[in-house]
Each structure stands twice: as C-alpha cells, then as structure tokens.
Amino acid sequence: MRFLIIIPAHNEEENLPFTLDSLQQQSFKDFKTVIVNDGSTDKTPEVIRKYTETDSRFETVDLQKSAHQPGSKVVNAFKNGLKTQNKDEFDVICKFDADIILSENYLETVENAFKNNPEYGLVGGLLYIEKEGKWIYEGNSNKTHVRGPMKAYRKECFIQIGGLRETLGWDNIDSILLENLGWKEIVIPELQVKLIKVKGADYTIRPADYYGRYFYFLGLNRFLAYTASAKEAAKSKSVSFFFKIIKAYETCKTNNLELKISKEEQKTINNKRWKMLKKKWLKM
Incomplete structure (x- = not known):
C-alpha cells in the first residue's frame, strides 16, 4: 500500500523537525509527504526546505495565513495539500499534525491493519503528552477514537465520507459518517504517538x-x-x-x-x- 501524508504547519519550526525525522525513520518507506506551510512567519519554510531538498518523498505547498479558527483552518490547509496530488496513486490518506513523533513501526503497523482487515476505514494510535519528564496517555478522548493529529484513512473510505469538512468537530464527524457507511474506526493502543504541543493552547476562543x-x-x-x-x-x-x-x-x-x-x-x-x-x- 502507498501512503499520502499531508501535514498542515503554521509556525512549527521547533516541532516540525521531530515529526519529519520520525517519518524518515519509519520501517515502512512507501509514502509521500506534503507539508502545507500555512503562512508561517518563523523559520518553518527553512525547516521544510531541508527535507524537500534531500528527500524526494517530501514536498511543500505555501499558503497565505488563514484565519485561526479551530477545525476549519487546519482542514483548509489539508485540502490545499491534497488537491496537489493524484489520489489514484495512493491507498491510504493521512492527516498528521506538525508536532507529533511517531514510533518507527507506525506506518508499517497501520498498513498491516488495513491489509488484514478490509473493513477498517480509519486507523491510528493513542496520543501521549510529556508530564514531569514522563510520557503519559493524554486522556482527552476515549480509546476507541482516532484523534485529529494522526488520522489514517483507507482511500475508499475517505472518498465515501466526502473527505474532511472545514468545520469545528470535523474529527468527530468523520467517525460517525464512516461508521454509518459500514467502515470501522480502529485505535491500536500499542502505537503511542507523542504530542509535543498541547492542543488548544493557542486558541483565542473561550x-x-x-x-x-x-x-x-x-x-x-x-x-x-x-x-x-x-x-x-x-x-x-x-x-x-x-x-x-x-x-x-x-x-x-x-x-x-x-x-x-x-x-x-x-x-x-x-x-x-x-x-x-x-x-x-x-x-x-
């Protein structure tokens, strides 16, 4: 199976290298990564360039900064990255955040899950955050829901649910729609994804x-x-x-x-x- 990974990024110069390094270190190699620079004002473009210039699996798309609204901003950036690619060339479509660290077997494990279970439509691991020097389960959702920072969709499922919606709640809407269509959302607990930045910390909405x-x-x-x-x-x-x-x-x-x-x-x-x-x- 071939993976298309799209990573929206805005001012992630400190975090993005960890994410991209963890992708380069994957045991599974057949993927393309599109990093969408969403109007960054820091050195995010320079960070991206280090990978695109040395690894053909990495590409970039530059956008003007969009309004910082939970949900719609990140999906808008994701869609802008997606439309630069031919979906027919891929079997799995991923939306990853720019501040996560994946274990070396992450993509390999997800691929095996899709290959062995044709009813799986959405697969992911569990989020962990650092607290007092230890990585602990984030606990911000139930353990049967694939969180927004690490979504991996079987392409057929992704197309059937109509892709991602530019709205608050998009990462719950997808789960409900795919289940209604007969697909399964699967969390693989042993896949621990390290979340570097706590979500919502930079939202201004009350x-x-x-x-x-x-x-x-x-x-x-x-x-x-x-x-x-x-x-x-x-x-x-x-x-x-x-x-x-x-x-x-x-x-x-x-x-x-x-x-x-x-x-x-x-x-x-x-x-x-x-x-x-x-x-x-x-x-x-």
Whole structure:
C-alpha cells in the first residue's frame, strides 16, 4: 500500500523537525509527504526546505495565513495539500499534525491493519503528552477514537465520507459518517504517538463559545445540544457555564451559520448521538 501524508504547519519550526525525522525513520518507506506551510512567519519554510531538498518523498505547498479558527483552518490547509496530488496513486490518506513523533513501526503497523482487515476505514494510535519528564496517555478522548493529529484513512473510505469538512468537530464527524457507511474506526493502543504541543493552547476562543459552536457545527438538535452542554457544565461544576454554552449555540442558530454537513448527514449524526445517550445515560 502507498501512503499520502499531508501535514498542515503554521509556525512549527521547533516541532516540525521531530515529526519529519520520525517519518524518515519509519520501517515502512512507501509514502509521500506534503507539508502545507500555512503562512508561517518563523523559520518553518527553512525547516521544510531541508527535507524537500534531500528527500524526494517530501514536498511543500505555501499558503497565505488563514484565519485561526479551530477545525476549519487546519482542514483548509489539508485540502490545499491534497488537491496537489493524484489520489489514484495512493491507498491510504493521512492527516498528521506538525508536532507529533511517531514510533518507527507506525506506518508499517497501520498498513498491516488495513491489509488484514478490509473493513477498517480509519486507523491510528493513542496520543501521549510529556508530564514531569514522563510520557503519559493524554486522556482527552476515549480509546476507541482516532484523534485529529494522526488520522489514517483507507482511500475508499475517505472518498465515501466526502473527505474532511472545514468545520469545528470535523474529527468527530468523520467517525460517525464512516461508521454509518459500514467502515470501522480502529485505535491500536500499542502505537503511542507523542504530542509535543498541547492542543488548544493557542486558541483565542473561550471554552463556552467553543462548546456552543462545536455542538452547533456538529449538527446537534436542541435537545442533544442542551444535554451535551449540561454534561460539560457538570464537569466544571458551574451552572453559569451551561447557560454560556447554550447562548453560543443559540447565537449560531439565530445567525443560521452554514453547516458543512448535509441534512441527511445531520440526521445520521443526531441518531448516533441519541443512541450513545440512551446507552450511556438512560441504560437503554
């Protein structure tokens, strides 16, 4: 199988070398990497050039800086990298972040998983962060969900779900849509991916606004959005947090902001969330 790896990068001069070095050190060699320089103002272009000039498997695309919005920015950069390539030449399409370190057997293990399991549509490892000198499981999601920094899609699955959506929640939308189409999302626990930079640290959006917008762009109806908001408020032990999330959600709804999913996809997502709610909270 042949891999196409696309890495959006904005001001990653310190982190990107670790990511690209870990790719060069892979036991599996049949891949092409496109690094999308999203308007970097630091030395990211120089870092990229060191690899593109010495390794034919590395290419670059230069963009003007896009607005720093969670979700849409990174997917926009990814799409700009993807459109420079002929998808027919590849079997697996990866969206990796510019601040991760992969184990040497990462791509080989993912390839074997796809080869041996034709129903696998999305495969990845688990994220680890450094804390007090030790790499520990990030724990920011369940262990059955492939996180955004290291997505590897079987090409047929990627095409069937319509690719990635330029919206907040894109890395949950893909999971729901592919499952609805009969594909499986698989996490391989022994594949530990080191995350150098903690996600969200440079977002300016406030937590309540983030959740309100996230629930809206995920396409959740009011009941599910309010339920999810109550869950987040309970975690924070703050009633006011609930109302702030709802306000952000309702503001999006009032302004009729464009969703990047179809009505049918929205229905699929709501049905999935409703089933999860019944199973987890209502024990049905």
